[in-house]
Amino acid sequence: MSDADNHSGTSRDGKSSPEGTGLVPDLVMALRFFSRLPSGRQPHAVPNLDRIARILPLASILIGLGPAGVLLLGIAGGIPPLFAAIAAAACSAIVTGAMSEDAAADAADGLFGGNTAERRLKILKDSRHGTYGVLTIVFLVGLKASALAALTVNGGLAAAMLWLAAGLVARSGGLYIAMALPPARTVGASATAGRLSRNAFGFGLVFALVIAVILAVPFVSPLGVMAALAIGAAVAFGWTRLCDRLVGGQTGDLIGALQALLEIALLATFMTIIAG
Numbered sequence: 001m002s003d004a005d006n007h008s009g010t011s012r013d014g015k016s017s018p019e020g021t022g023l024v025p026d027l028v029m030a031l032r033f034f035s036r037l038p039s040g041r042q043p044h045a046v047p048n049l050d051r052i053a054r055i056l057p058l059a060s061i062l063i064g065l066g067p068a069g070v071l072l073l074g075i076a077g078g079i080p081p082l083f084a085a086i087a088a089a090a091c092s093a094i095v096t097g098a099m100s101e102d103a104a105a106d107a108a109d110g111l112f113g114g115n116t117a118e119r120r121l122k123i124l125k126d127s128r129h130g131t132y133g134v135l136t137i138v139f140l141v142g143l144k145a146s147a148l149a150a151l152t153v154n155g156g157l158a159a160a161m162l163w164l165a166a167g168l169v170a171r172s173g174g175l176y177i178a179m180a181l182p183p184a185r186t187v188g189a190s191a192t193a194g195r196l197s198r199n200a201f202g203f204g205l206v207f208a209l210v211i212a213v214i215l216a217v218p219f220v221s222p223l224g225v226m227a228a229l230a231i232g233a234a235v236a237f238g239w240t241r242l243c244d245r246l247v248g249g250q251t252g253d254l255i256g257a258l259q260a261l262l263e264i265a266l267l268a269t270f271m272t273i274i275a276g
Contacts (some may be wrong), residue, residue, distance in 0.1 A: 030059035054203035067092035075156030085148035103256025105133030147267035165212035172208035174259030178265035184249030228269035
């Protein structure tokens with residue numbers, strides 16, 4: 001689809017969409033792409049990654065506020081940290097439709113369940129989960145809940161703010177693969193949304209980093225935040241290289257999987273710094 005088509009405000013069925021362009025329409029587009037939050041009844045415009053990337057940090061705050069609030073209130077109410085963390089992770093799955101977890105499961109099945117690029121892409125497209133996928137969901141949720149519970153050692157507010165910061169960077173940083181690699185196939189969410197430009201990715205990432213630093217620095221030293229970001233950058237680069245080697249491009253599942261990996265990497269780093 002051409003750039004003009006992507007920005008024209010046409011819906012998936014080809015009809016004119018009132019969604020249009022601008023701050024609010026772009027925010028609605030980002031929320032629809034990354035969450036299940038209510039976003040009005042207007043027809044869905046064809047997703048455009050350049051528009052989404054620039055506004056994604058604001059969308060990420062809206063997406064993360066509910067789950068972070070559940071964690072904060074749970075700890076403030078005296079609920080055991082692990083229980084509160086699992087409840088908050090469940091809330092996050094409801095808000096997002098568990099899209100990053102599902103994507104990571106599909107990515108695990110596809111990348112490691114096939115022996116050719118064609119076979120891997122075919123498995124990636126299959127909505128059913130195999131052993132790799134099921135285990136990936138278990139590990140992701142378990143690691144997230146464990147890290148969140150550990151972060152509550154400094155109180156619920158610290159855990160909630162650090163989780164918000166991690167989510168901001170993970171969601172915007174996960175788009176790195178969409179900028180670095182072409183779509184691996186001609187159909188699907190990633191191909192429909194188009195190739196992400198460097199300018200749009202850079203603007204969105206810097207925006208996310210600024211907000212994340214403001215959220216995290218009161219609870220983790222600036223050096224600690226830099227260490228977390230460096231580890232996140234290494235994860236993004238490594239995942240992108242792996243996807244390029246195994247399937248020769250990116251898909252929506254591979255973007256979502258990177259988001260999930262980045263969130264765990266950042267939370268784990270924050271947890272290690274606080275525990276140290």
